[in-house]
Amino acid sequence: MVIPKTEVDIYIGKFLNNRYLITDLIGKGGMGRVYLAEDTARGSKQVAIKILMVNLGSQQISQRFAREIFIGAQLGRKSRNIVRVLSYGMTEDKAPYFVMEYLQGKNLKQILKVEPLAIARFLEICQQICLGLQCAHQGISLKGEIYPVVHRDIKPENIFIIENTKGEIVKILDFGIAKFLTERSGMTLTDSFIGSLPYCSPEHMEGRKLLDVRSDIYSLGVLMFEMLTGKHPFQTESHSFGSWYQAHRFQTPPAFEEVNSQVKVPQELQQLVLMCLSKEVSDRPQNMSRVLKILEIIQSQLHEHQPSVSDIWQTLPTVQLVPVTSISEKECFQKNWPKNKPIAPIGFPNLLHTSQGTVPTFWAMLPQQEIAKLLDNNHSIEFIGKMHVYPMLLWVTVLYDAHISLTRWLSCFLDMKDNRGQKIVHSLAEKGYYHLLFFPLEEPTTCARVMTLILTAYQRQQLVDWLSNQKSNELITSKQAKNLLKTEYEKLKLEIVQNLAVNPQMGKTSFRNWVSNLFERFLQLLAPQ
Template sequence: MIFMPQKKIENMVGQKAELDDYIGQFLNNRYLIRDLIGKGGMGRVYLAEDTAKGGMPIAIKILSLSLANQQMSQRFAREIFIGAQLGRKSKHIVRILSYGVTEDKTPYYVMEYLQGKNLKQILKIQPLTISKFLEICNQICLGLQCAHQGISLKGEIYPIVHRDIKPENIFLSEDSKEREIVKILDFGIAKFLTERSGMTLTDSFIGSLPYCSPEHMEGRKLLDVRSDIYSLGVLMFEMLTGKHPFQTKSNSFGTWYQAHRFQMPPTLEEVNPQVKVPQVLEKLLMSCLAKEVSDRPQNINQILEDLEKVNSQINDVLLNNSSDILKVSLPVKLVPATFLSEQECLQKNWPKNKPIAPIGFPHLLQTPQRPIPTFWAMLPKQEIAKFLNKVHSTEFISKINVYPMLLWVTVLYDAQPSMTKWLPYFLDLKDNKGQNIARSLAEVGYYHLLFFPLEEPNRCSHVTTLSLTANQRQQLVDWLDISQRTNELILSNQAKNLLKTEYEKLKLDILQKLAADHKAEKEGLKTWMDKFLEMFFKLLSRS
């Protein structure tokens, strides 16, 4: 399995990998290090092969210190032993396979190699939906519950506190059945790194300041599970709102300590007015963020119980027991709240430097908040009327490993009679314009489609808004990142021809998907009507 998404593709395109003393080296005459795939304050993570198991991919974390004495070596071995036991007990904790030291006495440990993304990468795109939040939180809590229940060591049970719960240490992978599974990384490593002798509090402090509990920052030796619960509270707040509960003017130790110890957390709605959650969830978050240890949930079991209550409340929305009236809603497409109103778009004029012809092009419109991506299309009046309220879809096609270019396709579809309008456009990620449009699409998550009639071309006649999926937004972020580090293997015109060929191959798949979506929407509307009629006749029979 894969520990982190492999960012580097330089070897695929002939570019030299980042210089690193460990790349190409063997550890313990067994593990061949292939590439650097992650780094942070605690060390570096490498992709490697286990030559004793036929080159099986594994991940190796090499810590950022040397084992100065026998006592430190014993502590390291103890923490790795604990981490390995936890990984065997819970599928929500990354599995540790082995450990050792390099020739220069630097400790390392070997882990399963996971494919997916960490929570920080996911939250960069957008906050989580309530259902996704509950799914991820439940799995995090199950992993923490296993650790907090403890492991047996020399006949005694030792509860394990993580000490560094943060988005980077929560990894979303897939199991053998392609179900998403959450894994917690780096158990015990923060504790090991803080146990170095002869260090002051700020010298020896290991942890991520935005997520640390007040007692952790005060250097209390006997942290218990409620310290992890505080960090989990910060994480949950960020998962729902997309923002941290505390605002600081600097990233210093002292500033963060003042925030964690004395700043009162705002409500979710104060930070993000669009976030609406059940009261029990809001109350749970605030209790996790309590300054005093005794005011927080005393164990993970309490949090799991509250999350189950929230889940039940959300699922129990069809029947209102007090009125016996069935609560149903139309299957609607959610249109995002935008910075630019449709009325403002309707005031836009067709550019004088563009021909009066059936063409389309992207354009960034400036607003006081940020640039908003739009796509301007000139079509005959009849076509605009035909496709205006029909199914719209957005597709991105790329061969980023040979040239940094995207084919952005807006598809207009009418099922009866079957008609499709394709609006393709090439975005070259080598130039600033292409980069800015792709970045804006990823960050904003939607674009306005402006229609200009060919017969009266000056003024925009109609506007619709298309949303991107979370996967599309993440793809755009990844492609932008890769485009900065790849060499072009072919010319720009060759890349366009390659993408056109791929585009023609995918057209049938796209049409089948649109037809399936249209059918599902019709069936959803029929289900709604059936429920409405059932409720209507039920009320008639009572009157």
């Protein structure tokens, strides 16, 4: 949309919802305009507002806009690496809008215009992009079901970098053309092509209906190549659909040194990028967790000179990659049950010092038969806290075997007034995983089995927020806090088991139900009469 310079913008200077004062136009596109505004209800805090500028008679455009709100409201709350939607509404002239956090910084396209990224900076930015995409791929809730989300438009313009005192924070933008992974009719927007040609996967351009998360992984591969070399991996004679399709389907990416001889890219990293750029979906890493594991190993090699990981490529994609945690897992088997702990079905947290650094663990003693049945079944991780009254959380691991209706609840309190509790919470947030050590009652001396559980991006951010926002004055005692968290825990138990029976990663539903209702209401509002 081109706006003549002489045109006066009708929204600048106006209030929306008697709250948001629009001060400036900061962006525009084919579907809408983005404005800078002040949230007068929050001390004139700056926010960004996107207003739809096209005819609402278009069902497709209406759904795209509603979808962007719905996805942004859910995912922005779960992951710090996805732009957050704060509110929505209608202007006086019946144009729909939504409010999102205002980001100050540069997008990746602006950064790459200057030079490629150094390896250390690349790894930090790329890991955050992957965490955001992993969160989307894990899905959002609609009517009590989980639907993974494919972004479908990963490109430098949609990766925003914010600088603060703690480093750089990455935000993924624009879920307007994202797609739910479901075969149900009515859930997808359109079967026609939508996307940015230089970054589309071959199957995306072919219009395959069963597009999945590996399409985003291909787009990420294009982006990673560009981040490392400063150049696109494919060259075309024109910007036509046909030229780009030929490139994505048939061109082989050039060697990194041919594109930019000044950039030295580790061999394992080159292999990762080329694997993501595989023409066939089955030849790529099958999910974002695999990409993250490889990036973590490469980072470890750079900083700690770990052994080579080139052998793991022989196992992709049919066998899951050996994560960096496998080293510390092996060390867990050497641990003995503490002499000061009873031989009984109990559990407790422990910080374990390994060659991989300090790792959070939870030690549990159970009957040997239970361990065998629970090890490879569904599980759920829950953190329950009431930080506004006392800095303590309840850490719960739920193991569930649906075949015999067996559930084991492994829980402990972490008091963050206590130095040890703080360290465990910090380690969980930093590592993003923990080892669950099983000791059988029948042979309690040594660890028999080890299970590594992964925290979601939202859980890690939640722990960080709790650590940084502790109240100095507690409103209740430690004992009262435990009773409060136990009560909350009991309320959640039935919901957790019901969720595990359907999907192991469902999580809490109250916020999701609210957003689901928002989505349905907004679709009704935007539907042509």
